[in-house]
Amino acid sequence: MASQFSFNAASAQEQQPIPTKPRPQRHQRPDYRHIHRFPLPLTVRPLPPLIPHNPISVISVLLSYLTYFIAPPHHAIHSAYFDSNTSSVHVTDEKTIRALWEMGFFGKGSLSRSEPTWIEQEKKRRGLLGGVTLDEVTRQRRAERRDLKLQRARSEKLIIEQRLQAEAAAREGRTIPDPQANLSAARATNGIATTAEKLSLRKAKEAKILEAQQLAQRDREDAGKTVQSSTTEDNHPTEPTVSGPDIIEGMTITNEEHLQLSNEEAFFLVYGLGALHIFDQDHQTVLSPTFLLRKLCHHSYSPPRDSSTDLKTDDPFLVSYVVYHHFRSLGWVVRSGVKFGVDYLLYNRGPVFSHAEFAVVVIPSYDHPYWSETDERKTECAAKQARSWWWFHCVNRVQGQVQKTLVVCYVEIPPPTQDLGATSASLDIGALLSRYSVRELIIRRWIPNRSRD
Structure with missing residues (x-):
């Protein structure tokens, strides 16, 4: 009976649910759907649906047009x-x-x-603003990732040392008296950080936050003492002093960004x-748009060209703007891709919603017969569109590592015309851009291990 009772008590003890620790409170993200609800800085009034067999819909459309002409949107x-x-x-x-x-x-x-969040970061650094900015969240996440990698490296080093000790003990015919260390080492071999490591990292993070708060509070108190001492002279009070936090909260910070x-x-x-x-x-x-176009084309070279020179149809700014205008007109959010060694990054909605799906490389193409009439033009065009296979494989490998699809955009360069002369004041920008055409080519890495049947 005693053994049966002890067995039942042990089984009941095992069936008790293990208390789970509450998750740490995550940073509440702003309502990006409301903040970025407008895709472009324009005021648009959508028309009501037009149903031909319904006369009321026709009247509503006419009223919308009449309202637009009487009170146009600002x-x-x-x-x-x-x-x-x-x-x-x-x-x-x-x-x-x-x-x-x-x-x-x-x-x-x-x-x-x-x-542009420099002003929020500066206020947060001075203790004037609560919460955490996006840059600080990214910085904390990278620091945690770096600490986990260091812990993993230490675990792998410990595994190697224990394995060498085990092999030496096996050769000498003795055993290692610490099997628990081998178990922890085996867990670390799977690339999984132990619970103790995660808890230590979490405690270190909380200690850093607490230390920062204490330093901010100490700075406020020191500022209050400084203000109070400066308002008194020879131990004679002059005017009622103001507390330190009020002074700090009332100070004006100039936005330098x-x-x-x-x-x-x-x-x-x-x-x-x-x-x-x-x-x-x-x-x-x-x-004006015409003068701005010329200025930007001249500044697309390094050093900038003289403003009196004529425009060229293969100016770097014109070629890159054709691609930018092309993808913006298709509804993509186009951002600079210099971080990943490409020209542009394409976002579906924006960088705050998801990562970029496509990486774009712009290459000029000289397929028009004008560019191959003389050997000098052929040589010049070949030098402008030359790309090595080493460069191509490097760019493709980088995009594969960051899980982006590489898109190569070939821009067909039209032959020059007289409208691009420096003396022409009425340049038709629409007619100039309509002469360009864009060909898109998607490049994907072929990995044999993932392509097997």
């Missing part, structure tokens, strides 16, 4: 300026910065990774959407 036109030193377009107005980023993901913060637009983004906002006015470097004259 289109906000933003302002920026062209910096000749950096050959890029800068936006300094905070409302314009938020509008261009939230409606189409245009530009990049000059002091941030992508979204601006939004930097690429030349393709700026020209698309000016010419394609009509939502941006670009001033010269003195902020006095608005650059």
